[in-house]
Amino acid sequence: MIKMDIDVDVLIAGSGVSGLYCALNLRADLKVLVLSKSKITETNTYLAQGGISTAKNEEDIPHFIEDTLKAGQYKNSLEAVTILAKESMRDINKLIEFGMPFDKISEKFSYTKEGAHSINRIVHSKDHTGQVVAETLINETKKRKNITIYENTFLVDILKLDNKCIGGILLKDNEQINVYSKVVILATGGIGGLFNNSTNQRKLTGDGLAIAIKNNIKLKDINYIQFHPTAFYEENNKDRRLLISEAVRGEGGKLLNSKGERFVNELLPRNIVTKAIMKEINESKIPFVRLDITFLGEEFIKFRFPSIYNECLNKGIDITKEPIPVSPAQHYFEGGIQVDVNSMTSMNNLYAVGETSCTGVHGANRLASNSLLEGLVFSRRAAENINKNIDNISNINIKVPKLQYELDEIQCNNRKIVVNELMRRSNELNAELFNS
Numbered sequence: 001m002i003k004m005d006i007d008v009d010v011l012i013a014g015s016g017v018s019g020l021y022c023a024l025n026l027r028a029d030l031k032v033l034v035l036s037k038s039k040i041t042e043t044n045t046y047l048a049q050g051g052i053s054t055a056k057n058e059e060d061i062p063h064f065i066e067d068t069l070k071a072g073q074y075k076n077s078l079e080a081v082t083i084l085a086k087e088s089m090r091d092i093n094k095l096i097e098f099g100m101p102f103d104k105i106s107e108k109f110s111y112t113k114e115g116a117h118s119i120n121r122i123v124h125s126k127d128h129t130g131q132v133v134a135e136t137l138i139n140e141t142k143k144r145k146n147i148t149i150y151e152n153t154f155l156v157d158i159l160k161l162d163n164k165c166i167g168g169i170l171l172k173d174n175e176q177i178n179v180y181s182k183v184v185i186l187a188t189g190g191i192g193g194l195f196n197n198s199t200n201q202r203k204l205t206g207d208g209l210a211i212a213i214k215n216n217i218k219l220k221d222i223n224y225i226q227f228h229p230t231a232f233y234e235e236n237n238k239d240r241r242l243l244i245s246e247a248v249r250g251e252g253g254k255l256l257n258s259k260g261e262r263f264v265n266e267l268l269p270r271n272i273v274t275k276a277i278m279k280e281i282n283e284s285k286i287p288f289v290r291l292d293i294t295f296l297g298e299e300f301i302k303f304r305f306p307s308i309y310n311e312c313l314n315k316g317i318d319i320t321k322e323p324i325p326v327s328p329a330q331h332y333f334e335g336g337i338q339v340d341v342n343s344m345t346s347m348n349n350l351y352a353v354g355e356t357s358c359t360g361v362h363g364a365n366r367l368a369s370n371s372l373l374e375g376l377v378f379s380r381r382a383a384e385n386i387n388k389n390i391d392n393i394s395n396i397n398i399k400v401p402k403l404q405y406e407l408d409e410i411q412c413n414n415r416k417i418v419v420n421e422l423m424r425r426s427n428e429l430n431a432e433l434f435n436s
């Protein structure tokens with residue numbers, strides 16, 4: 001049944017860092033509708049642990065650019081990386097204006113380090129930075145009268161006329177809602193839910209990508225998928241894998257093989273550490289290696305990594321007393337819907353931001369803690385571009401047919417579309433990686 005038709009100025013699919021920060025940067029006179037396919041907090045943003053990279057000052061900008069390019073194997077877009085580094089401090093300050101409490105020591109940021117960063121330049125809130133970012137943005141969004149949030153509401157497809165996006169079709173409580181909007185923003189996050197073995201929310205299965213593929217919108221670099229070296233190892237775990245943040249290695253954590261020996265520099269880029277761990281696993285036939293931080297002392301560990309400490313304890317490991325069993329898991333999607341530096345896709349009036357988009361910032365391998373920053377910088381740029389141009393766009397209403405399929409069938413079809421496209425474009429992926 002078609003419940004209703006709605007007219008808005010901007011429709012945003014996604015309530016993670018990129019969707020909400022974009023909404024908050026739009027003009028207050030624009031009517032904005034934000035969707036979340038499940039609860040507003042069921043996002044990868046909420047799970048982020050380590051922190052957000054930022055240039056520390058003007059002198060650090062070229063070094064931050066170089067670290068990002070080097071980690072990305074120089075497959076990055078230099079223009080996008082330069083924007084990311086140059087504009088990073090501005091968005092960190094804006095987050096602080098919204099109330100974000102980054103950890104500080106004597107009134108200065110307590111910068112931490114992660115793999116492949118040449119210096120400590122990651123701001124954080126203990127080891128649950130993402131949760132605090134999400135709560136900060138949600139609180140701010142609730143203050144804005146022009147922003148409405150629909151939870152448990154699924155974007156089925158965009159509406160289009162010629163090569164122009166004019167809205168979206170939603171399913172909410174099994175009822176179809178047709179939204180006519182001047183601009184649509186896909187902020188639908190990553191693809192981890194497609195994999196057997198991933199640190200991501202299970203519900204994130206690449207719906208934005210499926211919509212892009214169905215509508216012939218250009219994609220970029222979708223063969224670049226990041227596996228995180230250190231997810232908590234549990235036998236027969238079908239659920240999301242618990243991430244052991246790179247910040248644990250940044251603070252000195254040591255990786256040990258089955259003989260109790262170190263076998264890799266823990267702070268090399270993620271793809272290299274992942275390969276070294278897989279080599280140990282294959283040779284020893286033991287499905288994990290160990291990550292030891294016991295020597296950091298109980299007081300420091302509990303203060304610096306309270307969430308990881310508690311979550312590991314719930315799984316039977318006291319990380320102050322014993323090493324953590326870890327193995328690699330799918331973690332991040334570097335590729336996605338191709339966008340320019342204002343986050344515009346190949347379809348008019350359609351933008352993509354955050355993990356579902358590909359700005360080219362990450363190249364072949366994302367530098368640690370660059371994704372929350374990308375979500376901030378490029379969603380704010382999308383909002384600025386929309387603020388400037390939206391007065392020249394009108395709402396267009398067309399007749400929309402009734403949906404022929406139930407939500408489960410639509411989601412299942414989306415998964416198939418994305419997995420087929422990933423398999424087609426990447427030689428390294430095989431069907432066994434995917435959750436059927």
Ligand SMILES: Cc1cc2nc3c(=O)[nH]c(=O)nc-3n(C[C@H](O)[C@H](O)[C@H](O)COP(=O)(O)OP(=O)(O)OC[C@H]3O[C@@H](n4cnc5c(N)ncnc54)[C@H](O)[C@@H]3O)c2cc1C
Pocket residue numbers: 013014015016017018019035036037038040042043044045046047048049050051052053129130153154155156187188189190199200201204207208243331332353354355356368369370371372373375
């Ligand atoms: C365990 C973990 C730790 C991480 N740690 C860090 C870190 O320390 N630093 C860092 O920079 N990055 C980190 N990352 C990566 C980072 O968290 C994500 O890349 C980033 O938060 C993605 O933000 P987003 O806004 O693109 O998407 P998300 O935050 O994942 O949000 C996606 C949104 O899209 C909605 N959605 C999806 N499909 C539909 C649909 N069809 N209809 C309606 N809504 C839909 C979802 O409901 C959700 O609201 C981590 C990731 C994980 C999994």
